Amino acid sequence: MRSFLIVLLLMRVAAADTVTVGLFAPTAPFPSTGARVELASKLAEVIGKAVGGTATGKVFARAGDFSSAVKKGDVQVALVDAAYLASAGGGYTVLAAAVRGGDTQHRWQLVAGGAEKIGDLKAKIVLVPAIGGRETDFVLDVLLAGEVARDYFGKIETAPDTASALAALGLGKADAAVVPAGVELPSSVVTVLALPAVSGPVLVAYGLTPAQRTAIAGAVGGFSGDAHVATFKTAGA
Numbered sequence: 001m002r003s004f005l006i007v008l009l010l011m012r013v014a015a016a017d018t019v020t021v022g023l024f025a026p027t028a029p030f031p032s033t034g035a036r037v038e039l040a041s042k043l044a045e046v047i048g049k050a051v052g053g054t055a056t057g058k059v060f061a062r063a064g065d066f067s068s069a070v071k072k073g074d075v076q077v078a079l080v081d082a083a084y085l086a087s088a089g090g091g092y093t094v095l096a097a098a099v100r101g102g103d104t105q106h107r108w109q110l111v112a113g114g115a116e117k118i119g120d121l122k123a124k125i126v127l128v129p130a131i132g133g134r135e136t137d138f139v140l141d142v143l144l145a146g147e148v149a150r151d152y153f154g155k156i157e158t159a160p161d162t163a164s165a166l167a168a169l170g171l172g173k174a175d176a177a178v179v180p181a182g183v184e185l186p187s188s189v190v191t192v193l194a195l196p197a198v199s200g201p202v203l204v205a206y207g208l209t210p211a212q213r214t215a216i217a218g219a220v221g222g223f224s225g226d227a228h229v230a231t232f233k234t235a236g237a
Helices: 001-016 033-051 063-071 082-086 135-143 162-170 210-222
Strands: 018-024 054-059 077-080 093-099 105-113 123-128 155-159 176-180 190-197 201-204 233-234
Touching: 018 033, 033 054, 033 077, 033 210, 063 077, 063 082, 082 135, 082 190, 082 201, 093 210, 105 155, 105 162, 123 162, 135 155, 135 190, 135 210, 155 162, 162 176, 162 190, 162 233, 176 190, 201 210, 210 233
Parallel strands: 018 054, 018 077, 123 155, 123 176
Antiparallel strands: 077 201, 093 201, 093 233, 105 176, 105 190
C-alpha cells in the first residue's frame, strides 16, 4: 500500500511539472517581440492543458541562447524555424507544422530599394534573417538554387529577424533583403525576384513521453493564433 501511494504521488508531481515552450522563429514575420511573446504564451496555455500540468512560453532572440537552453533541458517543446533545424540538427521529434495564410510552406522573395532586377544587385549587401548559421548557403543554394555565383553579392549579412531586415532595408542600411513573401514592405522597397517556397516554423518536442507528444500534437490542431501562426497541421520529420 505504501509503495502504491509513493507511485501515485510521483505521478501527480510529474503531471504538475512545468513544461517550457520555446519560440525561436526569426524568419516568421512577427512585427515585434511583443507579438512573439503573446503567441508563445497562448501556445503554452494549450500545451499545458494537453500534458495535464502547466506550461510557460519563452521567446529566444538568438540561436545560441536557444541551443544552449535545449542542451540544458530547459526547453521541452518549441516552435522553431525549419531552416534552423535543418542546419542545427539535434534530437527532436516533429509534432506539427505552423500554418500561415492557409499553408505550411511559404514562398520567399528578394526585395530591394532602388533596384528592379537581380542584375542591379551585383556586389551589393543583402540581408537575411539569422537562422543560426549557414545563411549564405540557405540563400544561394536553397532559395537561389545555385543560379548565381557565390561571390555575386558583395556580402550576405544577417539581421535578427524578418522585421529587422526590412526595417534596416527601409533605412538604407542594406541594398536588398531575402525575406518571406506576404509581408508588408517599406514604401521604397519592391520585390525584385520571387523565390521558392520552404517550410515555415514547426513545433517540435525535446524528450517528453510518447503519450505527452501525442496529446500535444492533438491539442494544437485546434489552436487559434494570429496572422503569423494561425494554427497547426500534422507533420512528419
